[in-house]
Amino acid sequence: MRALVQRVSHASVTVRGETISAIDRGFLVFLGVASDDTTALAERLASKVAALRIFEDAEGKMNRALADVGGAVLCVSQFTLYGDVRRGNRPSFTGAANPELGRELYDHFCRAIEAAGLRCERGQFGAHMEVALLNDGPVTLMIDTSDFERPRRA
Numbered sequence: 354m355r356a357l358v359q360r361v362s363h364a365s366v367t368v369r370g371e372t373i374s375a376i377d378r379g380f381l382v383f384l385g386v387a388s389d390d391t392t393a394l395a396e397r398l399a400s401k402v403a404a405l406r407i408f409e410d411a412e413g414k415m416n417r418a419l420a421d422v423g424g425a426v427l428c429v430s431q432f433t434l435y436g437d438v439r440r441g442n443r444p445s446f447t448g449a450a451n452p453e454l455g456r457e458l459y460d461h462f463c464r465a466i467e468a469a470g471l472r473c474e475r476g477q478f479g480a481h482m483e484v485a486l487l488n489d490g491p492v493t494l495m496i497d498t499s500d501f502e503r504p505r506r507a
Contacts, residue, residue, distance in 0.1 A: 354385065354395060354398050355435065355497045356383070356384050356398055356402055356496045357383040357431070357434060357494075358380050358495075358496060360380060360407055360408070361380065361488055363376065364427045366427065366477070366483070366485075367482065368476075368477050375474065376425040376427045378422060378423070379427065381427050381486050382402060382426055383429050384462055385449065386430075387435055387450055388449065388450045388454065390498070394498045396462075397498065397501065398496065399462050399465030399469065404469075407494070419471055420470060420471065425471060425472040425474060427476070428459070428466070428475055428476065429475075430455060430478045432450070432455060433446070433449075434449075463475055
């Protein structure tokens with residue numbers, strides 16, 4: 354799984370001209386699911402996202418998590434995070450999960466965020482969405498579960 358996490362002042366998702374979800378301070382998470390991902394990986398990724406300390410404390414250090422600042426998550430499914438552009442100019446999405454698995458693990462990730470005690474708003478899986486955000490910082494992190502087992506330093 355891949356999560357592109359953006360610290361935001363506010364974010365919203367609109368489908369066919371109607372705002373379907375919105376948050377104020379928190380994380381906008383674009384979530385990509387690969388064909389070999391599992392519910393265990395979704396839970397581990399959700400735990401990592403929920404615990405990220407990327408909000409500033411009184412000394413200006415990134416030392417506070419979502420729960421510390423009363424933040425929420427807006428999660429948007431985005432299979433294009435698995436776009437492969439190594440050859441040619443048109444991305445290949447063969448590494449992305451099929452829609453059934455993608456939806457299952459997307460929902461599982463969102464429920465795991467909620468189980469961590471955080472509010473989790475959602476985009477509309479499979480829909481054409483317009484996502485609006487005000488990136489705070491900007492602070493943007495890419496988290497790839499395939500990196501979880503790699504050593505930190507070589």
